[in-house]
Amino acid sequence: MIPFLIEILFHIIIAYGLWMLIEPFFNSSYQTLSKRFDYRRSIKNRVISKQQSKGKKKKSTSLIISHLEDLLYLGSKNYQPGASVVLFFMGTGFLMIAVFFIVLLTLRELPLHLNFSNSFIIDDGSTKDTRPLQAIWRVSLLLAIIAGTFPYLRLRYRFAHKKNKASYDLLEVIKIYAKFGYLNVSGALSQTATLLTPKNVLQRPVFVLSEVFASYTDEYELNTGIQRFASTIDTTFSNIFVSNLMFAERESNHQLAGALLELTQSMEQQRETIIAVKSKNRDAIQLGLFGNVLVIAMSIGTFINLLTPPIYFKLQFQTSIGLTFLAVITSSLFVSIAISIILAKPRLDYH
Structure with missing residues (x-):
């Protein structure tokens, strides 16, 4: 049985080594994918905006891709619109293929290590205990599908954890942003993202939001980026914060300092209330x-x-x-x- 377990370990090591070999290729093509998807996304947003202005209905996009985009927006450390979804599918596909072949090779060697026959019957070699190949690949495919759900479940867990943490990290974002209130919205958000610590889960979303304010071409694209940021945190304070950003972008930022100060005080007061209730x-x-x-x-x-x-x-x-x-x-x-x-x-x- 020990050689059998060692063989499984070597299969896993080989699969991990293959992933380490092809991972640099994925990383090198990451920026290329990101630029392509950014270009396609901008063109698509323009088309959708024109259709809405003419009264046409918006075509529904893939729900799976949109759902993964929302999860990766906060759950991924280096989120890139579009490219992160492609890399997620590539990683999940490689995991499923690796598990399929590991289980397939393992089950084919299983009869060589385990004895399923009756020990009290003398075996003259006429019978041979083997597993049908059809049953082996079905079991391998089932386990590969089950393993393919692990990256999604892990992403869901990370998203739920970071979403809760993001409601608290937003307070740090607002405090830092208030220091750059004299800049335009895009520049202030970029400076805020630079000064945020890596422990802050909103560092990457704030930087993406700054890119939205810097490169949007119409109101639809701007509203989409803002709503994604607000809905990711999904709190009253996040909605107030993005509303202040929209007002500063369209009107002026003269009243922004007072609005952010009031919002900061409300968040600190609410945090103290939560701490008091939690201690009780x-x-x-x-x-x-x-x-x-x-x-x-x-x-x-x-x-x-x-x-x-x-x-x-x-x-x-x-x-x-x-x-x-x-x-x-x-x-x-x-x-x-x-x-x-x-x-x-x-x-x-x-x-």
Whole structure:
């Protein structure tokens, strides 16, 4: 069995080595893809704007690509419009292909290491335990599809985490932007993005927003970029902030300093309120995080002590009732932990 596990490890190392070889090619073509998609996006926005001005209906774009664009806008460290989606698809496709061939090669060698025949029957070599090739590639394809969902789930988790953090990081963005209020909106946003720390999840979105203000050709393109930034954070403060930017872009920035000062004070006051409420509910939040885990661990230990381990594991994992209760308890445990995590640090908003 050990040589079999070593063989799987070598398959994974080979797949990782292939990815390291082709990754520089992806990185070198990243900027080219970005420029192409920026050009196509600008042309497309102009066409859509003309259609709307003539009263024509806007054609629906791919929902999957739009959905991934929204997730990568905040979830990607070096987001580029259009190009990031292509690279995401390339990485996911390579992962699926690698998992498919690793599982395929592993299952084809599996009968050489495991014996599925009856040990009490003398084998004269006339029978040979092999797995059908059709069943092998079906299992490999299924596992490859399951593995292909991992990058998306990871992206969803990163987006949810950064979206919550972005509501707090917006306060730093507003404070830095207020120092450059005398500049135009594009220049002030660019300077703000430069001074933001890498820990701030809005560093890249702010820089992308500055490019939108610097290169927009019509109102539709400007509104699309602003709404993407505001909807990504999805708080009342973000909507107020982009409204101030729009007013400064269309009218003037003479009243911008006072508006940003008032917005900063409101956000700091709301943050203090959240901290005060969180400190009062700290015990309940910690109980939701660790209390259920402690109760389940003590219950399992008690049942194992009463029934003995062989009987407990047989009842738990070899009966339908035991598996059903295990699934229900595990699901409720994850739900309680998720709710506790959300309550532990709510978004910086009025809701």
